[in-house]
Amino acid sequence: MNHPTPLPSESAVANPRDLTPFRDVDTWIFDLDNTLYPAHTNLFAQVDERMSEYVAGLLNLERDAAHSLQKDYYRRYGTTLRGLMLEHGINPDGFLEFVHDIDHSKVVPDDRLAAAVEALPGRRFIMTNGTVAHARAIAERLGVHHHFEDIFDIVAADLVPKPHADTYARFWDRHAIDPTHSAMFEDLSRNLAVPHENGMRTVLVVPEGTREVFREDWELEGRNAPHVEYVTDDLAGFLQRIMARPRQPIEASR
Missing domain, CATH: 1.10.150.450 (DNA polymerase; domain 1)
Structure with a gap:
């Protein structure tokens, strides 16, 4: 049986064209650095x-x-x-x-990403090991800040960072999130292990050019790990493809 050639922006870990697992997702969670904005921004x-x-x-x-x-x-x-x-x-x-006292001016508005995030049904969050101030500055420059319900930062996590399981549990409890109806987008594979174990859809964001910017080798590992269900080099495009598929009504999926 012939299988479709995987798209360059998606992993062979899951069928790259089978996005049906997202049809009943009602909570969308995004890491910040090197995820919402491209890594080549550096x-x-x-x-x-x-x-x-x-x-x-x-x-x-x-x-x-x-x-x-x-x-x-x-x-x-x-x-x-x-x-x-x-x-x-x-x-x-x-x-x-x-x-976090840095120059954020390298981040430019991303209308395509803003439209893709806005189109997602349900709730949207930023979950970062940075601070709210840092995340808000970036999200405002991207033009996406008003599409998110909250920013869960390292202070809200009681200074215990991802990938610690207690940090995810604290986040889920704070916002009454059901992981089995949620999706997580991250640039570090290890930060997707706990979400996957708890039933989340997991997407690793690895934009083209990542290896040419300031990243450690270990940060680029794990794209074929079992807990990584999808890999994309185009976050906005991936979100657009999710929304292009017929979706199951949220209430009917529960």
Whole structure:
């Protein structure tokens, strides 16, 4: 039997043209950095630089040593902040203010994405390991901020980042979200494991050019993991394809 050739923006993990699992989704959850805006904007590189600068000043390290330690904490603890809190007992407020003091002007309005997000039925959220202020600044520049019900940030998560299971549970409880009727969009495969285990539709966003920008090798791994149901290099286009399919009425699906 011949199978259709997978679209370049979607993974062979799931049938790339079978989007029926989204037909009864009524809650849409999006990561922020390198997900809602394209990775080639390289905005997070500014945050990354600020984190290295903070670590160097805090621990009196050379820039390269501070950068290596920062990345080690990021990989082991989910965020550099959590590593610094657990290993060095820092106060998070000063860190969060310092590292998110960046130039957001590289983010430009994305009318195509705004229209695609607006068309999604039901509720929409941003769930980020950053701050509300950082997320709002980006969402406003993209032109999508008014399409989201809430931004769940690292402070709302009690400073425990994704991919910790308790953080997802806290988010779901706060907004009375049923994961089995939800979809999660992320740029890191590991952050989709818990959503998948709890019945969410999971989509890994890996725009073209990701490897040419500031990303660690491990951040690009896992696109073929069992917990990744779909992979796309075009978030707006993927959302448009979901909405182009006949949908099951939400009330009838429950």
